Structures are given as C-alpha cells and as structure tokens.
Amino acid sequence: MSVTSLLENYSEFRHFHPVDDVPHNPYKWAMSIDLDACSGCNACSVACYAENNLPVVGREGFAHGQAMHWMRIERYWDEDGREFPDQGAQFLPMMCQQCEAAPCETVCPVGATNHTPDGINSQIYNRCIGSRYCSANCPYKVRYFNWYDYPTTDNVWPAEMNQQLNPDVTVRGKGVMEKCTFCIQRVTVAKNNAKNEGRLIHDGDVQTACQQACPTSAISFGNLVDPESKVYKQWKAQQVELDKDAQIKDKEEGGSELRGYRIFEELRPYPSVMYLERVRESAV
C-alpha cells in the first residue's frame, strides 16, 4: 500500500516489449494469419460473437458505428483504377494485435489495460472507467466501447438467447471498453489443465475461437517462446522478429521474398500478429 513499494516496484509496473533482460517465459501468445488462405467468409467473426458474448447492436447501432465485432473482415480493392476488379479482392481479418508496447496501455488513466506475463494485452472490465483514451491511441482502431448497456437492451439477449452466453466470459455492462482477448478464457483453461499435469501447454492444446472455426485454417495461434509451435516456426521462417520495428529482410534490395509482415510495425507497437501476404498469380 505504501508509496515506497510502488516506487520500488515501478520498473515492473508495466512490462515493456521483450527486451533481452525480461523475455517472456514460458509463454508469449502470438498469431499468424495467412491472407492467401483467408477467403473472407466471416466464419471467424461469427465464431467470435458466439465465444465472447459479443452483443448484436442492430441496424441503428451499426449505422452509428457502434458495432462490437472484435474480429472484423476488411475487404480491399486494388487501387489501380481498372474498371473491373479482375484480380479479386483482398480480405484482412483485423482484431487486437496484442502489441508488446501497446499504445493503449500507457495512456489508460487507471491501468485497466495491461500486459500479462504471457504477452497478451489484457482488458480489466472492472477497472475500466470508460475514458476511451485507449481507443483514441490505438493505431488499428480495434477497441470497442459499450455505448449502451447491452445486457439490458431490448433484443440483444432476449429470453432464451441469454442462455447461450458463455459463462467463462464476462458480459460487459455499459461504459467499458472491450476488445479481442486472444480467447484468454481458453488459454486459461489450457494452462490450468497443463499445470495439473505438471507440464507446459503443447502447441495445439489451445485454439482461439476464430482459429477453430476458420474453414481454410488461415489462422494459427500459439506460443512464440515454444520452438515446437507452429507460430514460432512460421515467424522464424518468415524472419519476422517480435521486437523489431523494421525487419532485416525488408532492407534487402528489391524487397523480401518472404510473405510475413506486421501492420504498422514502424509505429513501434510491436504487434503480436503476423500476416502472410496474399499471393497473386503472375501467369494470368
């Protein structure tokens, strides 16, 4: 309670991006999303609604930009001015990038959003006072605010529909910020199970809801510290390093032939989600 203890522990008050002296151990959750596989079908987004008790805000709410889709699928067109999009569209699943040096974390006046030792950017609903500064400072704009008290709003979870709510996930009341949690409730269960068995989580023990649903298996999720995990191997193979704001491979002449990249890396949030570029056939 004392100020002394606060000052003494201040260096640990917030965990910065993994500098060499405090690396994540034993877990650092990360993702990689293969945009060449992603078909933009939206299954991940609906699965997220189902898993994380996301309210449906209705037509009016959506019109006011109050949708709560933690996972949103963005659709981009080529910008070459051709009359028809003859190379198709580009889809991008966008959710909280779980930045290592998250811009949202430093600005929260009450410390409601923090970094867990697992490298997840956590949101403590109980602590949130709703200043929305985090959202203001998020480069990706993936934070969603409860503009209304959705649990008591008509037709959000009317009788019977409320029975579907996942008891492992808090139903958020009005005035708090929320966002993708990397399905932390699933991670927690997997962690406890592993702990009971006296081991660490193996790759594949835990899947996020979006990953589990994804019909093209475009999403991989796992422990970036574990050399056996798919995510680790993918990051490694793509030469994307978590604590860099520019990857060495990108400095090669003519650009890299590897597909891995992180969005807004140069802003130095050190995002934990790596995307793999969509491939366009050059023969046609």
Next chain:
Amino acid sequence: MNSGSIKQLKKPLAIRLGEQTVLAKSLVMAEHPFDRRDFLKVLGWGGAAVALSGCGNGSVEDGKETVVSYVETNDYMIPSISVYFNSTCTQCDAGCSITGRIREGRVLKLEGNPDSTINRGKTCGLGQAGVQHHYNPDRVREPLLRTGDSGEAITWEKAYALIAEKMKDVSGEEIAFLSGGVSGHLKVLLGNYLDSFRSKNHFVYEAIAPAVMRAANKKSYGVEMPRFNISKAKVVLSFGADFLGAWVSPVHFSQQYAQFRKGDEDGQRGVLVQIESKMTLTGANADRWLVVRPGTEGILALGIINALGAAGLRLSGDVAGAVKGYDKARVSKDTGVSAEQIDKIVALLKARTPSLVLAGSAAEGYAHGSQNAAAINLLNQVLGNVGKTVEAAEVVPFPQMAPTTGNTAALKKLNDGLAAGKYKVLFSYAANPVFTAPGAMKFKDNLAKAGFKVVFAHYLDETALQADLVLPLDSALEDWGTQVPEYLATCAQINIQQPLMEKLHANTDGKGTRGMGDILLTLLKQRRAEEYKGFADYYAYLRGALLKNKVALGGHKVDDDTFWNETLSKGIIKLEGHVSALSSRSGTAGLSLPSPAAIDAQYPLQLIPSVNASLRDGRHTNQPWLQESPDPLTTIVWDSWVEIHPRKAAELGIEEGDIVEVTGKNGSVKVQAYLFPGIHPDAISIPLGRGHEALGRYAKGYGVNPFQILDAVFDKETGELALHETRVKVSKTGSRVIVVKDEGPVGGRQMGKKIAARLPSDKVKLSEEI
C-alpha cells in the same frame, strides 16, 4: 438457475433410460406381424444391396472421455465443467459434423467435429449461428390452429386428432407433402407415411439448389454429384461456382481450397480463375476474375475448348464439331471476355494439369442453363479431368436413406397442382415457398386453394402464416435424427443428430415443441399402428433401427449398448460406400447454345439474385449474428442492396445510398444502391434472404425480397426455375439513405499504407514455408 437446469435435466434423462429398457424388451419380442423385409423398410435399411463394414471406423476416441453420449451424461454434469456432444449441423444441407459445448445443461457453442471428412473440425458462420436458431426468441412454442385470422394454441393431442380426421377420407392424390431436402430416417418415415396413403406427392423443394448441375452431371458423368477434388487441381476454372461461399459444401471446399493454394503435394500454388457476371466470394479470391456477359458462360466454355484445340489439344470429332464456329473473335464478342484473356486461360490450362472446371449456379440460372452446364462439363472432359479431379463419390449403400435433393421444378409442379385445386391436405416442412417462390407463380394465392394446410415450423414464417395448423418443431439441437449428406467427401457416412440439451420449450400441458421424427412417427401410428407400436418415440425408433443394422454399420464386435453409445459419441457412422464409376461420355449431343439475348429496351438490365453464404434463401435470417455479419463483398449489414457497376450508375445518375426502384415484369422493389465494381455493367444484383414480412424480430422488415419480382422462366431441359433470367429496369426514387456497412467512406482503399499486402506468385516460395 444453473442448479435448476441440472435438476430439470436429470428427470427426463431418467425417463429416457427407462425407455431404453422398454425398447430393448420390445425389440426382443418377435411377434411383429410383418416380415423382415417390411421391417427393414420400416427402419430404413430397405433395398440395401450390400452391408459392408465401415471404412475408418475406429474405437471410441481413447482418452477423450468428454466425448460421451447424451444419455449417459448424469455423471458428467459438473457445474463449470464443459462436456461435448457430437451432432450434425442442419443450418444447410452440407452435413457438417459438429461438436456442441454444453455447460450446466445449456449448449453454448458449436465447433466442427474433427472426425468428419466433410468439415474436419471446421465450421462456417452460418453453422456457428446454429445456437441462435435453437435459442431464438421467436420460435413457435405450441401448436396453433387457425381460427379466422388468429391462431389458437391447442394441444398436440387435439392437433393429431385433427390431422387424423382431415386425412380420413382423402386419397393419395389429394395429399401434398412439401419439404426441403430430407435424408436418413426422417426421409424413411416421411416416405412410409405417404406410402400409407399410396401417395406419391412428395414435393422436395429447395429454392437455391444446384439442380441443373445435378442433371447435367448425370448426363456428363453418370452421377449427379461426383467428388470435386479441388486440392488436387493445379488450375480451377469456375464458372460461377461459389464454392467458398454457398455452393454445395462450402466448408469442405474451403479446406480443399486452402490445400490447393498451398500446393500441398508439390508446392505449386493452384490458380483460381473465376468466370461470372457478379463477383461471388469465390470470385473475390480468384487470381483472375473475368466478368462475362450474363448467360454466355457456355459460349465461353466452348470457345475455350475451341482455342484449346487450336493450341494443339487433341479433340475428338464430335467435340471438334460442337465447338466449331466458337472462334475467339465470336466468343469474345458474345461474352465480353477478350481474346487475349482466352489465350491466357488456354495457356494456363495447357501448362498446368490437372485442372478442374466447375459449373455453378450463376452459369445455370438461365433458360439454357442445362446447356451452359453441359458445355462447361464438356470442358472438364476435354481437359481429361474426369477421373482425376472429378471423381466418383462413394454413396451410402442404403438407398432408402439417401438424400432426396430438392429443386424448384417440384415447386412448379406443386404450384400447378395447387392452382388446379387438387390437394385437400397439404403438409409443409423445412420450406418457405410463400417467401421463396417467384412472385410470378402467385404461390400464395394458389396455396389458399388447398383444403387443409399443415405447416411444421420453427418460426411463424410467411408460409406458416398461411397455414390452418402450425406444428412447432424442436430445434436441430434438441432433436434426434440421421442424415446422409448429398456431397460426401472421402468416405460414405451417416451423420447422427442428437439433442445437445433438453428441450427449451418442453412438453407442458400437451403443448410445447416436438421433433419432426416424433411427429411423423405418431402420424404413422395413426395409419399403421401395428408396425410402429414398438417404438415409443423417434429416439426408440432410431436406436432400434441402428441396432438392427449394427453389423453393417461396423458394430459387429460390440454389444448393443456399447455400439449405440459409441455411435452417439462419434456422431458419425463411416461406411464403405458404393462407388459407381464415372462414365465419361462427352455430352455433345443436343448441345446448342443460344446467342446472347439482345438488350431489351424496356428492361435493359439482367437481375442477378445473389446468394449470401450466411442468409442463403432466407430461412436463417432471424439469427441476429447473421444479420450483423457483414456481407463479405459489400460489408453491408441488416439490409438489402442492389449492386450496380459504377459505370452504369454514372449513366443512370445513381450514387451510393440512392433508393432505386428495380422494376421487372412481375413487380418492383425499392432498395438502396451500392456501387460495386465486381458486376457486369448490364446486370444488377440483389441478395436473397432478406425482405421478410414474418419470421421474427430480427428478420421482419429488413430489406427486400427479390424472389418476389422474379419472372417464372424455367430451364428448358430440367424445368428448374431460371433464377437469373429476370430482366429489370432501374429508376431513382429521389430518396436517399446512408448505407449501413462496415466499410468506411474511402471504401476498400488502403491509402498507400501496407495493410493488406500481396506478392506476385513468382516471388514467393510456398514450398519452403511452414
């Protein structure tokens, strides 16, 4: 609440277990007055040619004790611990196996069952929303009898008595049973019920079924539904087949697509070329999306064959004859696809084999749809894909169980019958023709001519509102069943559907919801009491049926209870099915494609009713997750829109958000405009599924229903409704709205930032990736 629901659950379970013993006894009794052959027919195994042991039937998953049968759940119902049951998704007909997560007696989430060869643990958004079908607040909860304009809640007893009374003096000819696609034991019971009246009037209707393709495939390959091996193909040339969206078995195809892209076998990435008039989700993922004049897909296919021949591919004489005249210049003029583009496709098809050509609904929705499909299938044959990427599928060896697939020709037949006043009693199950029939058919008016209309319903949909008697159904997550999917992946399988929780609207006061199987069983008992008296309910019937054929279903080594529990535990019965070899006859006979129709001055635009992967024909529109799930291409939610090409829009002076009136020969709708580059300028597109006048709070009043303005034009060969044949004109109404969508005002532009990036394929080494 939680402990309450557990208590609630325990009691019926005990009853269930009691019933089991009763059933076991009844099965032992050998005094059935009908012979074995009849008995097999009752149970659905009639006509079985062979009974083989299953393929890939393992033991109950070792160590996975959470996957257990529902009937043994008492021990597993621990508060805060989830248990998982396997069942089958019924949101569409693909037959994906699902695993429901149940906690404190409530089903919370559906995941894919990894053991299914169809979906391999994956689900689509539509499937995810299955729980919202189950928990939907707008479900019908009690049998309703029409009195004037309102419905009066009655007991089931009364409802059954009423049906019995109405059915007393009718002949088989005077009964009509309308249903969606059905398979498995439900189909057996339904068939047997109609059989008891000697009625053949089972109308199997699906508003958006690939019925033309089935017929064309039957002609070209000898089977209606071969296996399309996308993952093996190096090039997929798809004529409007939205296999990533809503076509046949999208979750299965999506997985294949992912493998196809990775080039799992040799690291060579597959190339997808999509040819269609309106971009589908699959088109959006194509390497090359080619816009084609609506209806000229067949011409393009023949043109490609011609060009292949010119490029040195050896064509048989009749094929060469059939494609003669389809030279590049003409084809290019007719279809709008440039000669240079045709050359590129030909080069690609020659360089990379095997390829796969798919004919989708967009190519088939015309009066000459069958011809289009035949021409496209011919391309597959010319390329030698039959047997390589178009393979024979295994078929479940029990014909009685096999799916009866729906089509729209059935609707036309029914409608004609109704118009003639032929039917005294009409049943409707899993179909909503008042909503989905083209306005030109005047189905609603004709329906009124039926004497007594019984609708089995989950919601009070448009058809249920016309009924004399509405019978409330259990949701798919409360009901028992077996299903045989039409499209089987690698192995023949029977899917098990079992309750994932107790009924929400339980049977109190003789009201409440009931399972379709139970209802049919009761109705059958009215007719053939002797044959069915041994089965207390549909559960008992199913159990009895499966145990009867235990050996053929792979349970020869285990006792009944173990077999039954294993079956429920797995949710799938894998079988070694029939494989009937494909006959690769090049179907050039009768192949004649009309030249593209001249533009109608009064109705210059072709209306393409598009199929959204989530909303399909509109039966699930009342599931709010689906309403709020943005359309992948336009990102619009909660409303309908009309897609217009920007060039056309500029001509007509239309901007995004303008409310325009789309007028055809059979009516008009007013809908917001969305400028969409992925559509032919002479076509517009309105998605199906919205525009309900009933169904529920999340569906009613949102958007417009393009079914209403469709012309009644039919495919000449199959009699299927030609969905894309409606011609319309578009006029501004002057009013304007802000389109509710996820996309921002800059649309799909990245503004020079690296957000969704891409690389040309010659720079990437996919084979070196993890």
Next chain:
Amino acid sequence: MNDIREDIAWAKINKDVLKSLENPRKLFWVILLIAIAAVGVAVGCEVYQYTVGLGVANFSNPHVWGLYIATFIFWIGMSHSGTLLSAILHLMHADWRKPIYRFAEAMTTFSLMTAGLFVAVHLGRVWQIYYALPYPNGRQVWPNFQSPLLWDAMAIFTYLSSSILFLYVGMIPDLAICRDNMNPGWRRKLYTVLALGWEGTDRQWRNFRVTYLTIACFLIPLAVSVHSIVASDFAMSQQPGWHITSFPPYFVAGALYSGCAAIITLFIILRYVFKFEEYMTLPILKKIVRLTFAIAMVWTYLNLIEYAAVWYGHDQASKDVLIQKMVGPYAPFWWTMNICGSVVPFIMFFKRFQTHIPVLFAVSLLLNLGMWLERWMIVAPTFSHGYYPWTWDHDQWPSLVQWGIVFGSFGWFTLLFMVFCKVFPSVSMYEVKEMVYHRSQATKKLEATGKLAASGKGAH
C-alpha cells in the same frame, strides 16, 4: 484619458461596488434565467445519457471522443485569463488590472469547475471516477502514472484548488467591507464567517500581502503546466494530428487567448449589468484589447508553426489529417476557426475599435467561437482520419444530447459567475482604492515637480 478617475472618493467606491450586490440592471435577471434554462437542458441531457448510455451522444468506434473533450479543453483554456490578469500582471505591477482581476479570477475558478464536469460527463463509468485517484488501498492498485490523463486530472485538481484559494484570499479585505456595510441577514453572516475577522491591522495587511504574492507565484507555473498537460493528452499519444511537439505552448497560448477574449465579453456585460462604468473604464478595456491582440498574434504564429511542422515533417499520416481538415467535411469549421482566430483579431488592431463596445463584444464572441472550434478541430479530425483507413468516418455528427450538454455548460458557467457577482464584490474595492490613491499620488508628485507637461508630451 486616464484608466480611472483619480478623484473618486473611497466611500463612493464602497458604495458603488456594494450596490452591485443589491440592485443590478434587469438584464442580470434575464441572463440568469437563460443560464438556468440552459443548465436545465444540460441536466436533462446528462440524466438521459447517464441512464441510457453514452451511445445517445452519437459516438462511434473508433470516433470515441467528441465535443465533450473539445469543450473540456475550451473551459480549461478559459481559466487561464484569471491567472494571467491576477498573478502575472500583479507581479508585473500593472495596476490597471485592479478593477477587473476579481471577476477574471472568478472566471478561472468557474470555468475550471465547468471543465471538471466534462470529465464526468465524458466518462463511460463516472461512478468509478475515483479509480483515477491515487488513494491508498489494500490491494495496492494504483492509477497508471504513465497516463497523461492522470496527470491531467491531478493538474486540474491542483489548479482548481489553488485558484479557489487565490480568489478567496484576495477577497478577504473586501469581504470585511461587505460585513461592515451590510444590513443584518444571511449575507452578513456569510461575510462575517468568510472575512475571518479581518480588521485591517498592519500585521494582517503584511501577512495578507505575503500570502497573496506567494499564491500568485505558485499559480503561474501551475497555469502554464495545466494546459501543457492537457496538450500532453494529445501530444503524448501516437495519433496523427496529435503527436506534435509544439502542442504545449500552442495550447497555453490558445488558452490565454480565449481567456482574454472571454474577459472582454464579461467586461462588457458586467460593466453594463452592475453599472461599473466608473471602474471598468474604456482605457482599461483598450489595454485588455491590446493584450488580446498581442496574444492573438502569438497564437497565430504558433498555429502556423504547427501547420508548417506537419507540412514539412515526414509523417504522411499527420499531413493527411491536415489536408483533411482543410478540404474534408470538417473544412467549414476549420476555416471558420482560422478566420475567427487569426483574421478577426485584426479588427482590434484599429484604434477606433479598441474602445468600440458593440464591435468588441462581437469580436470577443467570434474569437471564442474560433477557439472553441480550434479545440474541436484538434479532437475530431484525428478520429475520423487516423492511421487506419478502414475505420475512417466522415459522418460522426454529434447528437443533440452532446450539443445540449455543451450548450448547457455555458449556462452553468454563466449561472455560477452571475451568482458570484451578485453575492461577492466583483470589483476589488481595496485594490481600486489603492489604484486611485497611487494614481492621484503620482499625479500630485508630477504636478509638484512640474514635470507633468513634459511627461504628457512623452519627451523621452
């Protein structure tokens, strides 16, 4: 012309000022009624918003801040004028401030109180607002000391308490006068308590002077820091259009600017309503106007610096936001703001308008309109045109609830201010007496040495 008549009798000063506590012109009641009505509107809106949720203000994801934050900064800015006039000019011995500093200080206090309300109005869960306080608790949960918003809360709280103290301490001798001259009643009791037994002894005067000076010295850095910290809310973030180094001085200049403009407005109103023509003279107004003009130029300079820094910087995103402000949907507001902030003040450049009351009244209101728009133009365009193009919005028009609360805040401020002026002497009696005395002494001295004529000509 002199700043003040040098021959005003001290008794008359007392009488005139005390009269303001009794019978103001009718306009006072009109203003009061309008203010109460406006507060009523705001309270209604807030109750609605509190009950239903912030959605009724028509925010969106990610456009999460709107008029509340803009108006919050505006009111914080307003508060700077009081400190400027009281403390800075006090230290600089500019005695023309004396008749007007009291109401300027009151303005400081009340605009801070108004600004503070916006924090509460803005929060999603205002009932948990105490989480932002570093109170000791058993779980060792502290607020996040890294957050500029926390610095903000602390700075404002400190500033508010200090300026209340400053206002009160400076008022003590006047309260004693009120106590001694009022008829018995609740007011007299109030003054008796508040005057703390002031008798005007030498010792009291000495302590008073020291205290007043100390607080003044304390307040000046606070005032500068408060708005610098408010600027940090933006400058310390990572967003384009906010992440600008020159924001703190820019904000401070803007604050002083809007504060001075508000002083002109209130000067004109008070002068009329409370019949202070003798004290709030036109020469004093001229001095304020000139000061305002000077600050306007400083602000304009800093504003242009900001644009230049963005324009010549390498940050394309910031540049895009700036372009967006110039030509996008916010352009009308942005141009209005620049015209009001940088062009309109040139009216004050002309001598004949420097004492032209109707023109100045209009100008001062326009300046503050410009400054209010400035704050909105800082907050909103970054949200609608940030880093992530997919989430850009251009239709985020604040709802009537938001406008209602903003509108009501002006009523709330006016209400507090007007009630203060009615209850407490809004012109400092003792300092005006001092001023009159000093001025007359100086005149006498000059007359005595015969240098009056020389200095009058401005010989050196």
